[in-house]
Amino acid sequence: MIKNKFINLSRTNKTGFIPYLVAGHPNNKVFSEALYMLAELGADLIEIGIPFSDPIAEGKIIENAHHNTLDQGFILEETCEIVQDFKKQFNTPVIAMGYTNSFINPNSEDVSKLLANHGFNGVLIVDLPSSESKIINTFQTQNLEIIQLVAPTTKETSIKNYLLTEPALIYYITQRGITGASNLNIKEISTKLCALKALTETPVVTGFGIKTVEHVKELKPFTDGIVIGSPIVEKIANDLTLKELNNYLKPLVDAIKT
Numbered sequence: 001m002i003k004n005k006f007i008n009l010s011r012t013n014k015t016g017f018i019p020y021l022v023a024g025h026p027n028n029k030v031f032s033e034a035l036y037m038l039a040e041l042g043a044d045l046i047e048i049g050i051p052f053s054d055p056i057a058e059g060k061i062i063e064n065a066h067h068n069t070l071d072q073g074f075i076l077e078e079t080c081e082i083v084q085d086f087k088k089q090f091n092t093p094v095i096a097m098g099y100t101n102s103f104i105n106p107n108s109e110d111v112s113k114l115l116a117n118h119g120f121n122g123v124l125i126v127d128l129p130s131s132e133s134k135i136i137n138t139f140q141t142q143n144l145e146i147i148q149l150v151a152p153t154t155k156e157t158s159i160k161n162y163l164l165t166e167p168a169l170i171y172y173i174t175q176r177g178i179t180g181a182s183n184l185n186i187k188e189i190s191t192k193l194c195a196l197k198a199l200t201e202t203p204v205v206t207g208f209g210i211k212t213v214e215h216v217k218e219l220k221p222f223t224d225g226i227v228i229g230s231p232i233v234e235k236i237a238n239d240l241t242l243k244e245l246n247n248y249l250k251p252l253v254d255a256i257k258t
Contacts, residue, residue, distance in 0.1 A: 006203035016044035016225030050098030080118035087119035
């Protein structure tokens, strides 16, 4: 579902809008409302971050959201129920994004079944090596598509190993460092994306540090999808009515989709 969606977007010269939320942040009510809003704004794929105590790839904004949600007693099953209800109204693909410990506790078989049975379409496990084929296969067996991260420093041999797992999407990290930073080097990013696309026909989406309409316009020619994360999480925390988020996203989505 995910791979085909982005292949079809590419074939029609369209770019996907991929927002990121932290599950249960700042509470289940607002999280649920944000999920529906993003679908109504035209999200092509929604990433749901699974709160973790040591989210090593995240900047302070997302890290704080993870910790605050855990402090409130985060329960994965509650997020799954929200997604299940959401899927009764929207067919928007949803993925769980997080760290290995969240996906193998108590075991990968139980977690994969839980996610699949509640409407998740895929997973992005940030720190899971491609060599962990048994865990990857567990999720694929449940028809959960795999999204694979590739960094600016990832070697071509490693990328080819990632491709052996048949990911639905490649998620290219735009910069060295953590989410939310703003040191985008558009020339380097475009060069890396072109090289990556020369290796595979798998759709490539782009995230980390993308915040403005200008960023979107500069990156659109080189990528199949734009991921927006930290600004969304920050604006939800600042305004629980989600008006600030809505006002921020409308011009961004317009830039992505036109």
